Amino acid sequence: MAEKIKPKVIKPKKAADPMAVSIDPATQEMLARAQKLEIETVFDRAVTMKPCNIGNQGTCCKICAMGPCRLPMPRAGIEGEDTRKGLCGATPNTIAARNFARMVAAGTAAHSDHGRSVAEVFLSVARKETDDYTIKSPERLIQIAPYFGVATTVEVDGEQQDRDFDEIALEVAEKAIAEWGKPEGELAYLKRAPAPLYERWKKLGVLPRNIDREIVEIMHRTTMGVDQDYKNIVKQCTRCALADGWGGAMIATDLQDVMFGAPTPLQSEANLGIMKEDHVNIIVHGHEPVLSEMIVAAAQSKEMIEYAHSKGAKGIQLGGICCTGNEILQRHGVPPAGNFLQQELAIVTGACDAMVVDVQCVFQNLANVAKCFHTKLITTHPIAKMEQDNVIHIEFDEHHAMEDAKRIVTMAIDNFQNRDADVMIPKHKAVQIAGFGVESIEYHLGGTFRGSYYTLNDNIINGRIRGVAGVVGCNNARVKHNEEHVTIVKELIKNDVLVLTTGCSGITLAMHGLLTPETAQVYCGPGLAEVCETVGIPPVLHMGSCVDNTRILLAATEVVKAGGLGDDICDAPLAGSAPEWMSEKAIAIGQYVVASGIYTVFGYHMPLDGAPEFRDYLYKELENIYGGMWDCEPDPVKHAHKMIAHIDKKRKALGIDKARERVLMDMDDRQKMDAQYQAV
Numbered sequence: 001m002a003e004k005i006k007p008k009v010i011k012p013k014k015a016a017d018p019m020a021v022s023i024d025p026a027t028q029e030m031l032a033r034a035q036k037l038e039i040e041t042v043f044d045r046a047v048t049m050k051p052c053n054i055g056n057q058g059t060c061c062k063i064c065a066m067g068p069c070r071l072p073m074p075r076a077g078i079e080g081e082d083t084r085k086g087l088c089g090a091t092p093n094t095i096a097a098r099n100f101a102r103m104v105a106a107g108t109a110a111h112s113d114h115g116r117s118v119a120e121v122f123l124s125v126a127r128k129e130t131d132d133y134t135i136k137s138p139e140r141l142i143q144i145a146p147y148f149g150v151a152t153t154v155e156v157d158g159e160q161q162d163r164d165f166d167e168i169a170l171e172v173a174e175k176a177i178a179e180w181g182k183p184e185g186e187l188a189y190l191k192r193a194p195a196p197l198y199e200r201w202k203k204l205g206v207l208p209r210n211i212d213r214e215i216v217e218i219m220h221r222t223t224m225g226v227d228q229d230y231k232n233i234v235k236q237c238t239r240c241a242l243a244d245g246w247g248g249a250m251i252a253t254d255l256q257d258v259m260f261g262a263p264t265p266l267q268s269e270a271n272l273g274i275m276k277e278d279h280v281n282i283i284v285h286g287h288e289p290v291l292s293e294m295i296v297a298a299a300q301s302k303e304m305i306e307y308a309h310s311k312g313a314k315g316i317q318l319g320g321i322c323c324t325g326n327e328i329l330q331r332h333g334v335p336p337a338g339n340f341l342q343q344e345l346a347i348v349t350g351a352c353d354a355m356v357v358d359v360q361c362v363f364q365n366l367a368n369v370a371k372c373f374h375t376k377l378i379t380t381h382p383i384a385k386m387e388q389d390n391v392i393h394i395e396f397d398e399h400h401a402m403e404d405a406k407r408i409v410t411m412a413i414d415n416f417q418n419r420d421a422d423v424m425i426p427k428h429k430a431v432q433i434a435g436f437g438v439e440s441i442e443y444h445l446g447g448t449f450r451g452s453y454y455t456l457n458d459n460i461i462n463g464r465i466r467g468v469a470g471v472v473g474c475n476n477a478r479v480k481h482n483e484e485h486v487t488i489v490k491e492l493i494k495n496d497v498l499v500l501t502t503g504c505s506g507i508t509l510a511m512h513g514l515l516t517p518e519t520a521q522v523y524c525g526p527g528l529a530e531v532c533e534t535v536g537i538p539p540v541l542h543m544g545s546c547v548d549n550t551r552i553l554l555a556a557t558e559v560v561k562a563g564g565l566g567d568d569i570c571d572a573p574l575a576g577s578a579p580e581w582m583s584e585k586a587i588a589i590g591q592y593v594v595a596s597g598i599y600t601v602f603g604y605h606m607p608l609d610g611a612p613e614f615r616d617y618l619y620k621e622l623e624n625i626y627g628g629m630w631d632c633e634p635d636p637v638k639h640a641h642k643m644i645a646h647i648d649k650k651r652k653a654l655g656i657d658k659a660r661e662r663v664l665m666d667m668d669d670r671q672k673m674d675a676q677y678q679a680v
């Protein structure tokens with residue numbers, strides 16, 4: 001192992017001001033501590049390094065060696081004809097569209113390769129090649145089997161009987177894995193969408209054929225000298241993104257539910273304060289839950305807990321970062337220690353005995369921070385290693401998953417005694433209710449006997465709930481950490497918009513206390529507060545990790561099915577938002593949400609300003625094609641009000657805007673009503 005080395009000294013004038021870069025007190029404290037210890041973090045690097053102005057506009061082309069060709073928009077804008085072009089003649093529209101498409105391809109590849117790994121593990125389970133994983137939700141398997149064309153009953157002597165369960169599992173596994181490369185046809189899940197939406201995609205020629213093919217085709221079309229019509233490039237963006245949202249990511253969510261259990265609402269906590277000084281702290285970070293599920297099981301085993309006691313620890317505290325954190329939160333109540341921008345800070349506590357990472361959203365700088373402490377940084381995935389010599393690679397294999405997990409947990413326990421005395425864990429943490437899914441919304445807002453989203457729709461129609469917004473996605477070091485998520489969501493719920501959240505947005509909203517039923521009384525408008533208080537749910541429902549945005553698509557589909565809010569997703573009063581996005585995955589998600597008919601606003605900025613014609617196509621023209629369109633608004637209050645305006649536009653088109661006018665009440669009205677009620 002490498003010796004501890006002295007970290008790079010930060011010149012104070014280049015260091016980030018903790019109060020200016022985050023609204024979270026735990027982050028502020030840990031950033032100040034990092035700076036005191038002369039440990040550089042992402043926040044400091046964001047001060048030192050400015051983003052490239054041309055890349056930021058989306059008009060830097062580096063797809064061939066004649067470039068990079070850089071086509072910035074002149075400060076004064078362009079009057080008359082736009083004559084900018086690359087060496088080959090590529091216009092700003094072509095360049096920006098190709099860059100955008102490559103983000104869609106990369107985002108789809110990430111979610112869908114995750115989905116493929118899950119499908120491969122499920123195939124091992126179905127073939128009974130592993131004892132470490134089982135099927136925890138047979139109901140989910142039976143629910144999804146028909147979408148893959150797998151029969152769940154057989155005819156015996158003229159009667160329909162349940163089919164052998166193992167046979168169903170094996171056939172689903174084989175059909176699911178074929179979705180990545182089947183030679184003909186279209187993706188099996190597309191018909192889960194409302195019929196008018198499916199028909200629209202069919203008419204437009206954007207039904208994905210198989211997942212891998214759509215990603216490959218984007219890479220082909222956007223290489224030098226192929227597709228030079230930005231509208232045609234966007235068409236393939238849709239096809240590829242649909243292969244993510246209604247393909248790879250949706251299969252990931254479903255098969256994870258099948259193997260690890262479908263989430264149900266549960267109580268937990270969030271933020272760095274969940275770490276415990278007298279416990280072995282293991283932080284799991286990344287995205288694929290196949291390993292972290294095993295780590296949870298290993299850490300809860302009597303053998304490992306006794307071993308931790310033997311080393312002087314009071315127990316083992318697991319915590320999550322990013323979407324692996326969300327996966328084990330929603331199924332086991334394991335608290336997230338932080339979101340994307342807090343990953344280095346979990347190590348800066350000095351109390352992180354092991355950080356175990358798999359794929360996606362993992363900073364390479366973790367290794368540099370880990371060098372300054374006793375923390376074991378463990379990579380586990382064959383496609384995601386780190387070059388630094390203090391990183392340990394323990395390759396995870398589903399065929400001996402528990403053995404691998406116990407090895408990792410044992411390593412963390414053994415490391416507990418190597419901590420320095422100087423441990424500092426911030427006290428800040430908040431209680432949260434997480435683990436909502438399509439079924440739990442139905443249960444809380446539909447009622448089991450109705451078995452539909454009827455009550456939710458009814459409350460939307462009568463105006464108590466103005467509409468539903470998905471607020472999702474990352475943090476971004478160019479934006480004040482957490483501020484946009486929190487401001488937008490407070491503004492939405494104040495205006496009676498029910499919020500569904502996933503990813504780092506979910507972790508953010510949890511750590512700022514917005515995921516409890518009590519939130520309703522404090523922050524919600526009267527209509528939404530009344531609904532939340534009546535059924536006992538938070539006004540912000542945490543629906544899991546970023547692949548679980550597919551739960552939001554299916555919830556929107558249930559809204560359409562329940563009736564009264566139009567025939568298609570684009571008719572319903574819905575809107576989407578990614579306030580602090582940073583990942584290519586967010587662009588893939590945005591494109592499939594837009595192509596599913598939902599107006600989607602991104603915060604910070606979009607790399608489109610160098611190509612205004614292409615930008616306008618995404619922001620305006622797509623509405624005429626898909627019913628949904630992109631937008632960008634960095635100001636969080638304006639951002640929320642753009643979403644609300646869209647929701648109101650849909651309410652008006654449905655003829656339910658008047659209903660809302662009737663239920664608009666201010667606090668005085670509510671107090672008068674309460675007094676009248678008490679007087680009766």
Ligand code: BF8
Nearest residue numbers: 322323473474503504546
């Ligand atoms: O997949 S929200 S920072 S962790 S990319 Fe990454 Fe963004 Fe977090 Fe989850 Ni999603």
